[in-house]
Amino acid sequence: MTLLDRTTTDANVEEHLEANVDEGELKILADQALEARKLIIDMAASERGCHLGGSLSVLDILISAFYTTSNDSDSRVVLSKGHAAAGLYAALHVTGQLKANPAEHYGQVGHPFTGHPGPKVPGVTFPTGSLGHGVPYAAGWALAQRLAGTSGRGIAIAGDGELQEGLVWETIQVAAAQRLANFTIVVDVNGGQNDGLVADISPLENLTERFTAFGFTTVETDGHDHESLIHALQTSTSQPLAILARTVKGKGLKPVEGKAGSHYVSIDAARAAKWKRVVR
Amino acid sequence: MTLSGRDSYRRTLTELAQQDSSILCLEADLGGKKHPFAEAHPDRFFNLGIAEGAMIDMAAGLAEAGYKPFASTFAPFAALRAAESLKLTLGYLHAGVTVVAPYAGVSGAWFGTTHHCLEDLAIMRAVPGVVIAAPYGESQMRAVVESAAQSQRPHYIRTGRNATYTSLPFTGSPPPVLTWGNETGSDVCLVSVGEEGTRLCLEAGAVRDGLSHAQLCYLDQENLRTAAAELRESGHGRIVVVEEHRRTGGIAEALAYLLPEAHVRGVGADERWPVEGGDHAETLAQVGLTLEAVLAAIDTKAETYR
Numbered sequence: 001m002t003l004l005d006r007t008t009t010d011a012n013v014e015e016h017l018e019a020n021v022d023e024g025e026l027k028i029l030a031d032q033a034l035e036a037r038k039l040i041i042d043m044a045a046s047e048r049g050c051h052l053g054g055s056l057s058v059l060d061i062l063i064s065a066f067y068t069t070s071n072d073s074d075s076r077v078v079l080s081k082g083h084a085a086a087g088l089y090a091a092l093h094v095t096g097q098l099k100a101n102p103a104e105h106y107g108q109v110g111h112p113f114t115g116h117p118g119p120k121v122p123g124v125t126f127p128t129g130s131l132g133h134g135v136p137y138a139a140g141w142a143l144a145q146r147l148a149g150t151s152g153r154g155i156a157i158a159g160d161g162e163l164q165e166g167l168v169w170e171t172i173q174v175a176a177a178q179r180l181a182n183f184t185i186v187v188d189v190n191g192g193q194n195d196g197l198v199a200d201i202s203p204l205e206n207l208t209e210r211f212t213a214f215g216f217t218t219v220e221t222d223g224h225d226h227e228s229l230i231h232a233l234q235t236s237t238s239q240p241l242a243i244l245a246r247t248v249k250g251k252g253l254k255p256v257e258g259k260a261g262s263h264y265v266s267i268d269a270a271r272a273a274k275w276k277r278v279v280r
Numbered sequence: 281m282t283l284s285g286r287d288s289y290r291r292t293l294t295e296l297a298q299q300d301s302s303i304l305c306l307e308a309d310l311g312g313k314k315h316p317f318a319e320a321h322p323d324r325f326f327n328l329g330i331a332e333g334a335m336i337d338m339a340a341g342l343a344e345a346g347y348k349p350f351a352s353t354f355a356p357f358a359a360l361r362a363a364e365s366l367k368l369t370l371g372y373l374h375a376g377v378t379v380v381a382p383y384a385g386v387s388g389a390w391f392g393t394t395h396h397c398l399e400d401l402a403i404m405r406a407v408p409g410v411v412i413a414a415p416y417g418e419s420q421m422r423a424v425v426e427s428a429a430q431s432q433r434p435h436y437i438r439t440g441r442n443a444t445y446t447s448l449p450f451t452g453s454p455p456p457v458l459t460w461g462n463e464t465g466s467d468v469c470l471v472s473v474g475e476e477g478t479r480l481c482l483e484a485g486a487v488r489d490g491l492s493h494a495q496l497c498y499l500d501q502e503n504l505r506t507a508a509a510e511l512r513e514s515g516h517g518r519i520v521v522v523e524e525h526r527r528t529g530g531i532a533e534a535l536a537y538l539l540p541e542a543h544v545r546g547v548g549a550d551e552r553w554p555v556e557g558g559d560h561a562e563t564l565a566q567v568g569l570t571l572e573a574v575l576a577a578i579d580t581k582a583e584t585y586r
Binding site for chain 1: 304323324326328329331333334335337338339340341342344345346347364365368369372373
């Protein structure tokens, strides 16, 4: 439990500190995450390969966001960092939203499991992969729910590299101006991007201060601790919410953890079998 | 008193929203200080600020939730700056979003190149499934907007700045793809696109008696096929298309492809960039779009077309 890891930065927050995720549910989420990680490895072993590092880093965020919005048809979780499609397909499958096993058909003709996700995949409503676009789409969904008077939310999951796209900040500006308190952006802060480290290419320092300065309630959390993520997602605030989830690229798989080279990986079946034995 | 295209749009949408609570009006800081929709329905009017890409993507999220968002900004910012958003939302998602784009062509005139848009039809025609309209005059704009609100299909509607025109007589909603301004037995048929194209064709018709003239309201490929069939049936040997758009990717090119048996000639913007001030007509002249150019095209013999 890492609630103490979490820091909030403004007075608009009324924290929900009561532990409302019991141990049994957390165990289910942990099992789902492990199963999903194995599916992601399977997709890396497909003839196409996959964005392995980012899929593993964002997976626990996806699992936690789906848990938070389960049985809530008025909310939408949008994976804006669409290159982590393998992570999304795996998370949708282990949470029961996607019946077919995506690893069996990943990247194949006749199946919708493309390298970046589109709305032909059950549980996906917006095509992402060109970075930035999922953020305003989720904000539009949030605005619609506010207009309709539901308690539904729009939750966009973005990468930290993705924050280099102007469209993200354009939307952050709009969301703050519209006081979209039911809009949340979760940033998978894994420190990596296609060509290397975010810090080397176009650093994104002082992210908490940046989001807060834009008028967001900003919460930092461990991006691999489900309970902590769920608490962060349940933050009650009168402002739009930014969750900076600190993650590790390639999380759960020691051979690739923290390595920029894990961004896109293609492996053979033998290595996949080995990795699936050690993944956690 | 006739309204300009954008004023006609604003009034019509404001009226439609009285009956239809799902209609939303989005602007990106170019809706003017006294937008009638903002005054009549402030809870459904959103000036999102100078954020065109975000506006179009947000509109898709609103449409997914069952609303009918109408998003408006100048054509260069809609069709070019937010082009990728239009591809993903109006195109791929087929979201029920209507984009209304004033300042199309060089109607921005002395405002300069950033405020010109001679490329939007080429871009939008390449995105499948989007209904493209360039209504002429107030009543046709009204009918196009009404139809867009009813159809829930993605629409891109281009119009000018402040020019006001009286639509050619037409019936129906949506308006016909093709409206005959004049149908004669002439060899040449003028085909006009949009406000200035139609103005120039009407002026040409006043100079040269007895010319056929058809005005196109809808410009996407599906509608152009319908227009082409009607033009084919009309039996004209030569077709002169007048449009405030680059020739590349414009409607003359499209009709030439759809009507291989006809002689199609286009009068559009050439490859120059207007670098001087001037009013709308003077700016059109800087890219070669003048009455003289239309008359010259009418007088050009078919055998010299290619």
